[in-house]
Amino acid sequence: MNNRAIHLPHDDQDCGWYAALPPAVAPRRLVGRHQVDYAVIGAGFAGLAAARRLAEHHPHARIALIDAQRVGEGASGRNSGFVIDLPHKMALEHPDAAHKQRLLGLNRSAIDQLQRLIGQHRIDCQWSPAGKYQGAVGPRGLAYLEHFEGLLRDLGEPFRSVEGDELANVLGTRHYSRAVFTQGSWLMQPAALVRGLADSLPENVELLEQSPIQGLQRDSQGQWLLQGTEGQVRTPQLLLGTSIFTQEFGYLRSRLLPVMTFASWTRPLAQAEMQTLGIQSDWGLTPADHAGTTVRMTQDNRLMIRNTYKHVPRYGKSVNDNTRRDIRAGHRKALLARYPQLENVEFTHTWGGVYAISRNFTNFFGELESGVYATACDNGVGAAWGTVSGTLLADMATGADSQHLQDIRAVTGMPSRNPPEPLLGLGVRTRIRLASWNSRGEL
Structure with missing residues (x-):
């Protein structure tokens, strides 16, 4: 539970990928009080995939996808434009061959998923x-x-x-x-891809942009209250696709x-x-x-x-x-x-x-506490890992099971604790x- 000020994204305004896009339509912001079945914070690759999958499982549920910025302005729209199938860097050196094969299968399932969505929704993102x-x-x-x-x-x-x-x-x-x-x-144009994924979300997903969540707490009935500057979301189930900002909500502190x-x-x-x-x-x-x-x-x-x-x-x-x-x-x-x-x-x-x-080059995936799920720490392969981990996080939250869900549980764990400042820095x-x-x- 968050009990301190939340430090928000403060990205520069000079991202070439985002600047190359046509102007975005006016955003819908979080205003007033909302009761939803699921709330997802973070509209990057992980959050978009999680919200889409939740809607597939529960097409009549009310799902809120909330981001502090516009879709494409954050980390998912700022990478080099690779969707990499191979285990990355140190993960490729893992001594367990089965571990690496699981990672390879998860990454390739993400690529297949993105390719299907790009074709289905005709997303123009230099996909190659x-x-x-x-x-x-x-x-x-x-x-x-x-x-x-x-x-x-x-x-x-x-x-x-x-x-x-x-x-x-x-x-x-x-x-x-x-x-x-x-x-x-x-290869792809990352800002164009995430905007296209956002524009093609199922109808029961409500995208709320430029809506930073500045407070998070449980109410007396066990529901989560997400407090914005002009509104509030109440939900029994919360999914975090917030990467490094997960620690701002009180989770995985001193581990990222x-x-x-x-x-x-x-x-x-x-x-x-x-x-x-x-x-x-x-x-x-x-x-x-x-x-x-x-x-x-x-x-x-x-x-x-x-x-x-x-x-x-x-x-x-x-x-x-x-x-x-x-x-x-x-x-x-x-x-x-x-x-x-x-x-x-x-x-x-x-x-x-x-x-x-x-x-320790370990990704976190799973339930942080009752009703709160997160995927965090992509270790530099956000497009593929965000897509597959966000999808499978929604499966976990809804009680679905699959071989891929078993695989991602097998290859993830708890990031190791960092030394204190100033030693860390x-x-x-x-x-x-x-x-x-x-x-x-x-x-």
């Missing part, structure tokens, strides 16, 4: 089966790449090594020594680490510029060294650079304009290292997005700086 490159620049990256190949062999997953002219003819640069290509990931990553992108490149670079449209590359640089070429020919990690205990308020200018300069350096021909092409947007990680900042220094050749 483009796969993913994982690229290495120098010896450090190549060592990570070889390790990645070994993990894929152990998992029994196909991959292809790409280098030389073949790689350069896709990326338009010879900056990378080699890459590993895997087919199972999809708020980390922000940053991206910048260019205007759409002209066809002549594309030909000069010798670059293809619609691909994505993640770094073999996880502290390196992610590069995306969108379907509308924008180049996006994503790197730089910050510990943000006050979320967006931890980052000021000077920090963002320094980050953009770093992105500019990474862009020109790969594409020196673009020295006259400036970035049009630079933005950050907050996500939750845990020290000092440790995280030191680790981020060390990773950046060690990976400087891959940036």
Whole structure:
């Protein structure tokens, strides 16, 4: 039960994905008193999936989906636009093969679900089966790449090594020594996708945007009271798709680490510029060294650079304009290292997005207390994990069962407790700086 002030999202207003969308229709806000059967807080991938699934189970129930911002403005609309099927980073190193196969199955079920909804509702979000490159620049990256190949062999997953002219003819640069290509990931425009998912919600889901919940408590009858600035929601069942902000409601405190990553992108490149670079449209590359640089070429020919990690205990308020200018300069350096021909092409947007990680790299999924359910801590794979965990959280809340629900219970647990401040902040900042220094050749 919350008994302190809730710190709200404070995202920058420079997210390129969101700025590229047509203007949104006027939002419906939480005003007055509402009694609902289910309330879902957070309208990102997890909350949208949970609300949809609740409506499928109970088409006559009244369901409120509440977000402090507009759909697409938060973390789900700020990522790099990958929907990744493979277990991510350290999860791929898990010693239990069955654990990794469960993760793979859950991620692929999320991709199947998103593809079905995109087709059914004709969501225009640059959805593409483009796969993913994982690229290495120098010896450090190549060592990570070889390790990645070994993990894929152990998992029994196909991959292809790409280098030389073949790689350069896709990326338009010879900056990378080699890459590993895997087919199972999809690319998309994240803000467009989550807005499309919101626009196609079932009729019994009431979406309330720009409606921050600032208080949460139980009443004398055991129902939950969600207090907004102009209204209140009362419900017996509450689902939290709030990621890092779950701790603001009094749950998982001292177990989640708020980390922000940053991206910048260019205007759409002209066809002549594309030909000069010798670059293809619609691909994505993640770094073999996880502290390196992610590069995306969108379907509308924008180049996006994503790197730089910050510990943000006050979320967006931890980052000021000077920090963002320094980050953009770093992105500019990474862009020109790969594409020196673009020295006259400036970035049009630079933005950050907050996500939750845990020290033991464990996702939380389940019931926090009677009538309160949460999925939190996606550890950097929010699109697929949010979709499948939100769906299965609704199954759990309604008493449904499935093999996927059994699988997600098997692969999740309790994030480990963090040390107290100031030790936590000092440790995280030191680790981020060390990773950046060690990976400087891959940036």
